[in-house]
Amino acid sequence: QLQLQESGPGLVRPSETLSLTCTVSGDSISSSSYYWGWIRQPPGKGLEWIGAVFHSGDTQYNPSLKSRVTISVDRSKNQFSLKLTSVTAADTAVYFCARENVAGLDYWGQGTLVTVSS
Amino acid sequence: DTQMTQSPSSLSASVGDRVTITCRTSQGINNYLAWYEQKPGKVPRLLIYSASALQSGVPPRFSGSGSGTDFTLTISSLQPEDAAIYYCQKYNSVPRTFGPGTKVEIK
Numbered sequence: 562q563l564q565l566q567e568s569g570p571g572l573v574r575p576s577e578t579l580s581l582t583c584t585v586s587g588d589s590i591s592s593s594s595y596y597w598g599w600i601r602q603p604p605g606k607g608l609e610w611i612g613a614v615f616h617s618g619d620t621q622y623n624p625s626l627k628s629r630v631t632i633s634v635d636r637s638k639n640q641f642s643l644k645l646t647s648v649t650a651a652d653t654a655v656y657f658c659a660r661e662n663v664a665g666l667d668y669w670g671q672g673t674l675v676t677v678s679s
Numbered sequence: 680d681t682q683m684t685q686s687p688s689s690l691s692a693s694v695g696d697r698v699t700i701t702c703r704t705s706q707g708i709n710n711y712l713a714w715y716e717q718k719p720g721k722v723p724r725l726l727i728y729s730a731s732a733l734q735s736g737v738p739p740r741f742s743g744s745g746s747g748t749d750f751t752l753t754i755s756s757l758q759p760e761d762a763a764i765y766y767c768q769k770y771n772s773v774p775r776t777f778g779p780g781t782k783v784e785i786k
Binding site: 598607608609610613621622623624625657661664665666667669670671672 | 680713715717722723724725728729732734766768770773774775776777778779780
């Protein structure tokens with residue numbers, strides 16, 4: 562059974578960099594033909610697609626965040642990561658990692674709340 | 680970017696009712712549309728992909744239809760456990776935008 566688990570700091574200071582990692586178990590990122598993505602949800606609000614990475618390292622980003630986002634993959638650890646720079650309170654959200662196939666987001670992590678505050 | 684709208688933004692219906700939610704896109708996306716269900720405090724769950732294909736394990740009371748710019752999610756007989764927010768998402772191109780959501784409440 563495929564499982565995804567987000568990890569990283571729950572509190573980030575304004576203007577600093579948010580860094581999260583998603584560990585995949587039950588499947589190899591390298592052997593699959595999927596994109597691996599990040600989605601966020603501010604408290605009480607809707608879902609926002611941040612971007613995704615293929616095991617080759619190919620990335621796709623939401624243009625609204627592209628200047629601040631980097632998504633990378635570590636095949637040796639079966640992980641992929643999100644970095645979001647210059648964060649503000651508007652970046653406070655639950656961050657989900659998920660598997661993207663040609664039919665949508667079919668497996669999700671449990672999500673992790675990241676609060677931006679001094 | 681393609682804009683996504685959903686209607687209604689919320690609804691209240693009784694157990695056994697037929698419920699229909701609409702998703703519209705500002706540009707045609709063929710059938711590259713998915714529907715998700717998110718219960719309070721839970722992770723979104725994929726219900727429908729390719730506009731009308733039922734994801735494995737999803738009850739058959741859920742169905743989807745549409746193509747191009749107009750799509751619908753139908754719950755044929757609403758159940759108490761269907762209280763949730765429902766989101767559509769386009770995935771034909773970047774960004775893979777979600778709709779604003781429709782909150783379904785049980786009377």
